[in-house]
Amino acid sequence: MEMVTLVTGSGSGIGRAIALEFAKSGHPVVVNDIVHEAGKRVLSEIEAGGGEGSFIPADISNVIQVKSMFEKARKKYGGVDILVNNAGVPGPFSLVADMADETWHKTISIHLNGTFFCLREAARLMMVAGFGRIINMASIAGLLGTVGSGEYGAAKAGIINLTMTAAKELGPFNITVNAIAPGMVGTPTNVKLKDKGSPFINTAIEGTPTGRMTDPEEIAKLILFLSSEAAANINGQVIRVDGGAGISIGMDDFMHSFLSKKSPTVMKIKSTE
Ligand SMILES: NC(=O)c1ccc[n+]([C@@H]2O[C@H](COP(=O)([O-])OP(=O)(O)OC[C@H]3O[C@@H](n4cnc5c(N)ncnc54)[C@H](O)[C@@H]3O)[C@@H](O)[C@H]2O)c1
Numbered sequence: 066m067e068m069v070t071l072v073t074g075s076g077s078g079i080g081r082a083i084a085l086e087f088a089k090s091g092h093p094v095v096v097n098d099i100v101h102e103a104g105k106r107v108l109s110e111i112e113a114g115g116g117e118g119s120f121i122p123a124d125i126s127n128v129i130q131v132k133s134m135f136e137k138a139r140k141k142y143g144g145v146d147i148l149v150n151n152a153g154v155p156g157p158f159s160l161v162a163d164m165a166d167e168t169w170h171k172t173i174s175i176h177l178n179g180t181f182f183c184l185r186e187a188a189r190l191m192m193v194a195g196f197g198r199i200i201n202m203a204s205i206a207g208l209l210g211t212v213g214s215g216e217y218g219a220a221k222a223g224i225i226n227l228t229m230t231a232a233k234e235l236g237p238f239n240i241t242v243n244a245i246a247p248g249m250v251g252t253p254t255n256v257k258l259k260d261k262g263s264p265f266i267n268t269a270i271e272g273t274p275t276g277r278m279t280d281p282e283e284i285a286k287l288i289l290f291l292s293s294e295a296a297a298n299i300n301g302q303v304i305r306v307d308g309g310a311g312i313s314i315g316m317d318d319f320m321h322s323f324l325s326k327k328s329p330t331v332m333k334i335k336s337t338e
Pocket of ligand 1: 175
């Protein structure tokens with residue numbers, strides 16, 4: 066069965082892999098991104114592979130743009146069957162004591178507000194249709210906290226909690242809502258960093274029991290499964306895809322010593338000792 070699939074932030078990275086996987090499986094895909102060239106490029110890839118889709122640009126942190134995106138999708142396809150709330154930005158890394166207000170607000174606005182705005186619009190369409198699958202991109206940071214990413218972890222924890230509430234509220238309408246919590250993913254950006262010998266990436270890999278990053282395609286295939294009939298009774302779950310990194314503590318030790326060395330708050334305390 067063809068299912069109209071909207072993937073936010075699918076102009077690159079994990080979102081791109083999800084969009085391509087769904088298109089390859091015969092589903093019409095709405096590619097969304099704030100960066101127009103990136104979104105258009107992925108739509109071209111979909112079409113070159115014989116798939117069907119459209120590009121609807123929108124900033125997911127802007128409620129008016131989100132409403133307009135869903136209205137355009139509804140007009141074109143009659144509704145949205147699957148929503149993958151994937152768009153996001155990485156944090157600039159700082160200890161909570163050093164964090165700028167702007168860092169906090171930006172991350173919460175894109176990750177948490179953006180996920181909520183899209184989920185709400187999708188829920189309204191899906192409740193009328195009597196079917197839907199919503200998959201929210203969280204992170205192991207949202208389950209465990211991560212040194213240097215307080216704002217990002219809090220946003221992802223909020224996404225996880227919203228996933229559970231939405232799963233309870235929407236389940237009776239044949240809509241499932243689940244979250245994926247990846248560890249380090251081998252996106253082109255992270256692979257480039259790894260190739261440059263980034264200690265951040267290397268420490269994350271060393272702290273991962275399977276000894277590698279997750280391929281974006283592995284996450285895409287999991288999301289395809291969660292959207293399938295076989296997964297119709299999986300609801301309100303947070304699925305870790307992290308090679309077991311979440312049960313290891315190496316990354317936090319690394320980030321703690323790395324950030325403490327340049328933390329104005331820590332340096333001030335040390336200078337008065
Ligand atoms: N890469 C990882 O290791 C990793 C790990 C855990 C979770 N995640 C999560 O997976 C998701 C995708 O990450 P990625 O690594 O593929 O990132 P990425 O930067 O490669 O892709 C994110 C895409 O989202 C778009 N985007 C950013 N802000 C947007 C906005 N306001 N509106 C619409 N689009 C916007 C970007 O333009 C970009 O194309 C994010 O939610 C991220 O937090 C990533």
